Amino acid sequence: MTRRNQHVVPHGSRWAVRGSGSRRATSLHRTQEQAVEAARSIARNQRTELFIHRRDGRIRERDSYGGDPFPPPG
Numbered sequence: 058m059t060r061r062n063q064h065v066v067p068h069g070s071r072w073a074v075r076g077s078g079s080r081r082a083t084s085l086h087r088t089q090e091q092a093v094e095a096a097r098s099i100a101r102n103q104r105t106e107l108f109i110h111r112r113d114g115r116i117r118e119r120d121s122y123g124g125d126p127f128p129p130p131g
Contacts, residue, residue, distance in 0.1 A: 062106040063096040065089060067114070074099065097122075 061076030063083075072092035073082035083099065086092040093109055097120070100107040104123030111117045 060103045060105050062108060063100045063103075065092045065096050065107075065109045067110065067112050 061078065064075050064077065066073050066075055068082060068085060072086045072089045074084045074086070074092050074096040075082050084092070084095050086095065089109075093107075096107055096109075099105075100120070100122045107120040107122065108116050109118040109120075
């Protein structure tokens with residue numbers, strides 16, 4: 058199984074969970090909160106990073122679940 062960082066991104070009027078480098082969404086959700094919950098579960102299970110994006114695509118939050126023990130500052 059490939060470990061991919063998880064991203065919560067806008068998808069039309071909905072929110073998608075998408076693994077890094079993937080063109081297809083892992084799952085679609087009505088709210089960002091639901092998408093974050095799903096993505097957080099995947100990131101914890103795979104011990105990867107979670108990136109939560111704003112509607113404009115910019116990253117608003119990031120969480121680590123065992124990916125890089127020494128992430129860069131900032």
